[in-house]
Amino acid sequence: MQNIDEIFHVGRTPYADPFLVSTLLSVQLALFPRLKVELISRFSMNLVDDLLAGVIDLAIANDPPESPLLTCVQIADLPFYIAMSKRERLAQYPSVSLDQMGGRHWVLFDRQLHPPVYDAIIHAASERGIRPLSIQHVTAPEEAFPFVADGSAVAFVVKAGALLMARSGVTVRPLNESSLRLKTCLVCRADDNSKIASEFVRAYMRKMPDRKKHQQLPLPISA
CATH class of the missing domain: 3.40.190.290 (D-Maltodextrin-Binding Protein; domain 2)
Structure with missing residues (x-):
């Protein structure tokens, strides 16, 4: 168990489903009870650059590019x-x-x-x-x-x-177009072997089994 503060830097697109972000902020790790998530907001393409540069540890990004340098787990398809x-x-x-x-x-x-x-x-x-x-x-x-x-x-x-x-x-x-949907992924560096990153991703995904019911907005959507 860790007895010092650990900072985990997470980037997210401002266009991410709010449910995905609130779920991320609710993650707690038993092995790292003093873990602090530092959240930054950047556009998806910039988040990928920040990941590869080591500026952030994890990202919630929309349609990230395929790359052997990245590990992506899809968490929404809207x-x-x-x-x-x-x-x-x-x-x-x-x-x-x-x-x-x-x-x-x-x-x-x-x-x-x-x-x-x-x-x-x-x-x-x-x-x-x-x-x-x-x-x-x-x-x-x-x-x-x-x-x-x-x-x-x-x-x-x-x-x-x-x-x-x-x-x-x-x-x-x-918009009823099967070819035009926004896929949101949890993205990290493929070479990131840190215990915090792996534990955080596992804990996040355990919170997501019922995510489908949160994805589609109820209709009609109006004020």
Whole structure:
């Protein structure tokens, strides 16, 4: 048993499901009773760089790249959500597809936040001839709210963003596209043999058997 404070540095994407983060913060290790988790928030691609540089010990990241230098355990598989005004015609449906979204102004996260995921959305739309009237880029869901609330645009958001957006006349629907889902993983360095890291990951995963019931947001999602 350890008798000194141990600091465990964990990075998480700001777009992670809040349930996953709260579960992480609830982890306690019998072998390390004085373990302190230091949580930082970074975009997923930056988290991978921080892991490889040894700045953090563990990360909750969305769709991390495949690499022999990383060990990844998937902990969530969620749809994107489309935030829209309650007055939007699409609000009558329980879910929406890309095919229904043509001819509208889109608000989409900036490509630099996650290039592979951004490119997947644009490629899927292009392949099917789905053309938005325009695309406005944001770095946080709050930036999209005014455009959605006044009915001038629809916005792509993840679960955390959907929870923030569903208020004051804005409603949210899941995007029903099997090829466009956000996979969240617990990521560590493949060469990390520390006892703390292995014990922490095991303890975290033991808390996750019922995670599926926390993943899909109840419908309708509106304020």
